[in-house]
Amino acid sequence: MLNGALLATQEVNESELDVRINPFICNPGGDLAQYAAHALCLLQQGIRHVVGCYTSSARKEVIPLFEKHDGMLWYPSHYEGFESSSNVVYTGAAPNQHVLPLVEYLLQNHGRHAFCVGSNYIWAWENNRILRESVVARRGSVVAERYFAVGDTDFRQVIAAIIAARPSFVFLTLIGTSAYEFFRHFRAACVVAGIDQAREIPVASCSLSEPELEAIGGDAVDGHLSSSVYFCSIANPDNGRFLQAYTKMFPDGPTASADAEASYNAVWLLARSAAAAGGDDPRGVKSQLVHQRLDAPQGRVWIDEPTFHCYLTPRIGRSNRNARFDLVSEAAAPVQPDPYLVNNSGRFEAAPSPALRLVS
Amino acid sequence: MTESRLLQNFNGGRAFIITDRAVSMDVLVTALERLGVTTDAGDVVTSVSAIDPASLQPERDIIFIDGDIGDAATLPLSPVGRMPPAPVIGLIGVTAPSRLKALMRAGATSFLRKPIHSSAVYPALFVGINEYRRHRYLETLLEDQERRRRGRRDVVKAIIRVMSEHGIDDDAAYDLLRRRCMTTRQTMEDLCRDLIRQTDDHQSGNVDLQERRAK
Numbered sequence: 001m002l003n004g005a006l007l008a009t010q011e012v013n014e015s016e017l018d019v020r021i022n023p024f025i026c027n028p029g030g031d032l033a034q035y036a037a038h039a040l041c042l043l044q045q046g047i048r049h050v051v052g053c054y055t056s057s058a059r060k061e062v063i064p065l066f067e068k069h070d071g072m073l074w075y076p077s078h079y080e081g082f083e084s085s086s087n088v089v090y091t092g093a094a095p096n097q098h099v100l101p102l103v104e105y106l107l108q109n110h111g112r113h114a115f116c117v118g119s120n121y122i123w124a125w126e127n128n129r130i131l132r133e134s135v136v137a138r139r140g141s142v143v144a145e146r147y148f149a150v151g152d153t154d155f156r157q158v159i160a161a162i163i164a165a166r167p168s169f170v171f172l173t174l175i176g177t178s179a180y181e182f183f184r185h186f187r188a189a190c191v192v193a194g195i196d197q198a199r200e201i202p203v204a205s206c207s208l209s210e211p212e213l214e215a216i217g218g219d220a221v222d223g224h225l226s227s228s229v230y231f232c233s234i235a236n237p238d239n240g241r242f243l244q245a246y247t248k249m250f251p252d253g254p255t256a257s258a259d260a261e262a263s264y265n266a267v268w269l270l271a272r273s274a275a276a277a278g279g280d281d282p283r284g285v286k287s288q289l290v291h292q293r294l295d296a297p298q299g300r301v302w303i304d305e306p307t308f309h310c311y312l313t314p315r316i317g318r319s320n321r322n323a324r325f326d327l328v329s330e331a332a333a334p335v336q337p338d339p340y341l342v343n344n345s346g347r348f349e350a351a352p353s354p355a356l357r358l359v360s
Numbered sequence: 361m362t363e364s365r366l367l368q369n370f371n372g373g374r375a376f377i378i379t380d381r382a383v384s385m386d387v388l389v390t391a392l393e394r395l396g397v398t399t400d401a402g403d404v405v406t407s408v409s410a411i412d413p414a415s416l417q418p419e420r421d422i423i424f425i426d427g428d429i430g431d432a433a434t435l436p437l438s439p440v441g442r443m444p445p446a447p448v449i450g451l452i453g454v455t456a457p458s459r460l461k462a463l464m465r466a467g468a469t470s471f472l473r474k475p476i477h478s479s480a481v482y483p484a485l486f487v488g489i490n491e492y493r494r495h496r497y498l499e500t501l502l503e504d505q506e507r508r509r510r511g512r513r514d515v516v517k518a519i520i521r522v523m524s525e526h527g528i529d530d531d532a533a534y535d536l537l538r539r540r541c542m543t544t545r546q547t548m549e550d551l552c553r554d555l556i557r558q559t560d561d562h563q564s565g566n567v568d569l570q571e572r573r574a575k
Contacts, residue, residue, distance in 0.1 A: 342396040
């Protein structure tokens, strides 16, 4: 994420745009308690635009500060939706741009019985809710929903349960090291059980990226489905240029990912809007932002004025042995963001299991 | 009767806003738009008297009432549950008890603090509308219980008659009546009321359940 922003900063500063960015980097190190203090420190120095935050919990920590000090947070991560702060620009995917296309793909190609494994926080809870609604609407079922503390790495029990249940697919919302361990152990357990895991019980997620595939490594790297608006393997000239510049600037990695692309786009959108507005005043930047059309590595992106989320192109990839994704599905055009799933969900929550009882 | 599911998508809704400071409602109108809820210029009014209660649709409409206005008019409330004809969300400025009480009396099931913060709108709709729906469900339950309570006298009469006419005890008489309810798909209270009325009309005094069942 940082690398994408730094690359864009360098490009902006070398460009003909009448704006120069002087990046100030601070790192709360993933410690939730540190986010507010760091954000306040930045805002009090007079910094008006901050690109960052990965988890939803981190974003929620800092939003009140941006609202109070009238700063702007450029949030470059896909997330679970149901938010629209007027002080945040969301350049990552909204749920209708990554969760829903994935669910659609899984139901069409792999079956209707899902096993959900996730980290115990809002991202997993909300994604599983969205999955459950879609699956139930198609008369499928959620075999089980299991949650683990962030950082947990012992999945023996749940893997045994998955192998016993034989779902159509595993919907994975574990994050970080938990996810990598799960992929490795699940693949190994399936080999022992004589199951061709990638084909019979594929693991699908909305957060798996190329650097993470490299972190999984070994024999467990291929055959996983991921829904994202960006993969390195997208073949277009803008992505080619982006990857070349990225690799040149960061030869030691990590590999470019959706998060790097989203923060790269965020900085470019910020720079162009600030140039058009003639300054960094958040109001001016916001009013110019809606006019920007950026030819991003993933294709053209622009901001949806009512929600300040991005028009993005959903794609689904299947990982290969080289720790890259082969595209298996791609939207024909950028999709309007729908953070509240106003146009993409039923009016009511999914039907609860019927509370029938035996009367005689 | 099953309890309704939670409403979570308000797309297609229509909001009425009752306030005397329409200009300060921009944030609310914009936030509602994002959620698919429309507010026409004519839907922002200064008094509830401008709204035709008969035209309100509880499944679609949402009424925002500004607690700071001294509106003499009120929405009609249902007799049992004191429910307004559509969900009401209170807009709170002054937090004195008299103002809060007025909003409670109007049937508000959730609140937004002024100045309105756009991110507070979705949760206010979620709580307000679902709480309204839950109240309405409880109201129908209560109405049903009231109706049953009023029919209690006929049930007692019918049981006693069946006991004496068939020479059976109260359990057997109740069981006979219950089975009859199931075959005719009537409630116990309706069936007993009809039986009592019928026998009163014919003065025959004979409640021939067996024959009716055979039909």
